[in-house]
Amino acid sequence: MSEQTNEGISKNKLKLLVEGKLPLDDIHALLRMPVKDADRFWKYLEVLQERVTWKEKILVRISEHLYVVEKGQERIVKCDCGHEFGDYRINWKLSSLVYARTSTEEFDEIFTTQNKPNPEIVEVREFYCPTCLAQLGVEAVPAGYPFLFEVLPDIDTLYEWEGKPLKSANKDWFQNKTATLTAKWAKEAGK
């Protein structure tokens, strides 16, 4: 019944869980915990921070490879390889490399049975990190569809929920600023 204490998971076990190496029995024990460990988020940040080579403080993980980190006065999206995508309030996809599959031949490379999408009505966009070329996101959308801004975390509320508000907390942090970049691009193009 040791898993019923509030101590929860050790940092070492959490590291194994993050790496996908924690035995299933241990994971089931975690699932059975009636009360989760209260410091999980902080342990998680420690584990994540130790996995990257750069020094900026991770505020929150937003996907397998991407983190929102604190850099000076800024909060930016950073890849585990070190690539920086800029202000996290602007959809990071706008700073990635994009490849859109638009033909049956291109679909054949990734859809491996007959039930493939129809390239007349849908394209499959892949978003890569410009530095490490990891596939960070995939969209299956019709032509002309705006990039979906998958995650805009409300970081200040998160830290408030954790009982340790950030010093830099400010209402302005939780807003979507993607349009500022597209407006800039349109202006540059002389629209």
Place this chain on the structure above:
Amino acid sequence: MGSKQTTLRKSLKGENIGLKARIDHADQQYKDTGHIFGLKYLEVLEEDPIKFDKFQTRLIAAVSAARETSKHVSGSPAGVGMGELLHLLALPEGEVVASSFGLTGHVMSFPLIVRHMAETGLEENPGFRDGDIWGTNDPLAGGPHQSDCYTYVPIFYDGELIAWAAGVNHIADTGHSICPGGVPAHSPTTYCDGFTYGPMKIGEDLIEYKWFERMWMRRTRTGTLNVLDEKMRLTGAIMLRGRVMELVNEFGLEYFKRATREILERERRAIERRVRTQMVPGEFRQSLFRPIRQKGMMGHLYREADKDWIVHMNETITIEPSSFINIDCDGSTTQDYFWANGHRGGILLGMGWHTMAVLVQSPLVNTSLLRMLDVKGPPGSIINPTRTDVSTCAPNVVGTMLSLLPNHVFGWSYFMRGFLEESYLCEYVYSVIGSGGVLKNGIPWGMTDFGYVGSSPRGPSPWRDGEAAMVGSGNPEADFGEAEEWEFVEPPLTSLSRKLIPDMCSHGKHRGSIGTSAAHLISDPGQFLTMNTMGISGTDMLGCSVGVCGGYPMLNGYVLYLHDTNAFELLEQGETLPTDFVEAWRMIDSGKLKVGSMEVYGNESPVTQLKHGDLVFQGLQASSAWGEPLDREFDLIKSDIERGWMTPETARKVYGAVVEVAANGACKVDADASAKARLELRNRRKTRAVPAKEFWARERAKVVAKDFSHVDVANMYQDTLRYEKWHREFYEFWQLSEDYKI
């Protein structure tokens, strides 16, 4: 009227207000305090927690006993084999306090039915009396779709309405005018929707009116089964009513009233706590698309429905600082003459039964989730239909599809917060086969095959692959693959297989579940036979727009009808028939399987005529993947090949894994060759991709020129951009001026 008024006052004695006022009052209490029924303190719980839990357990036992006993009253395979049945106990206001397992999502829609009754004055005419039996299946009154029929009785104690006891199940056939079965893929107007009734009084003194039985026999294809199902629902409701009376006698009326309300508030707090301590708040953008093709099919009969659509289901999911989950569907397609109108009962049902598996995770199924989550859409859109002539046959399907996206978000959010053990992609991707016809002896029949409803894949986690045929989050008590039982009531459909289809999966670091196959041989169908299918996974456009963390999104479903085949000749020659569509294609290509003509569809196939010797193959349930495919561990790839779930060709092509398979089946990964292959795949990305800014400029030019690859895509934008938020997002992203019109 005078005597009815008297009955009403008497029935709600102690409160001395009507049902409508009670509901308004409860809403106001929640609004003012943030607590259900304004319960800031859980007094009876705190006073004696053990007594409280005992009381709650007794309620759960009562609803479970009602379900488990009554299902044997029915002879319908839906009720007995699949357990497509739920019994629930609700407060007078409609809030569900306890429910059995089974179709758990109904705890979200039953409150709407009670509200509808209150709003339409049914408490005055005909009024609610002890011993009354009520029923409905109308989505305009809160039901999820015509197939889900509710039978419920008011529970009076000492003359006061204290609760409702209800049973609901999915019936085999609704009498839909176009599609036999109960989940039609094509329904041009609500006047094709089949037998639609209530909410109305269908009996008194706990005996159903004779005429109602006749209605089932007269208006549906499976009258006998539907009458038996009606008796099943009622039996459970009456049992439950009896148990509740006993409980009130034992615990006292005041305790019953207070404790049932505290149960709801306690469960609401549990959800709130879970969100607050295990998820990351913020805004998540998701969407999905579903083509619907009716052009050329509705022809002269339903000209208004003779169209094709790409249906857009658009969602902005916000986990708010209060822990409330707000799902804004602005930008979704406009209501129309198709199945995709999402009336509220169906939307909340879909949201409820799947979300419950991710967010509530408790045997204590109740309505509290309804106070922690809402789905909104502009009036006139498919999320909020306003017209009364559009079809109401599949709001449950709309709701289930919509629910995929918040469930992705919840899985993702657990991962962001560090609770990886809780994180998975919950995708309930059912499909149903509707079939019907006339047997050799002239007997007409119709049926819904639930074989694909009772089981669903479990999507992947950040730490493991998706797995096929694992759960039925919509019906946790179901058993997968009741093939033998279904054959009994679908005489011409011989089941050939239930199996996994190698290579049919969404690829990623943790791949989605392997797709499953159902194959049927048509044998001696009598005078005529038709089949239609309807399902949740993608059709031609994948199941959702966003793949998670670099994995590919859910695959399309697939239905293949092969007409005029040599199947029986092959059987006579001792040959085996294909067991999935991949094998079928291989046998067609090799010339062994001869086919006169064929039809290929995604999830929904229109009513298709079938003859002796025709073959039908379905493939679906390949869930979304998690993470980047090139991060997949070689050991996992090897194990997939060893199990026959993946071919070495796919491993090489998608994952850059070079795996040698020995004659005895043993697999070995060539580490050096694999490292090289992965590097090549990575480098290929570099040569093909362009900076987003360049992509944006190129695509923007096309948007400005209204060059949208297909007229259905242009029509989708033209329709949906009328909605304000989506309009703003689209115009800002592409930097369009307001005089731009599609």
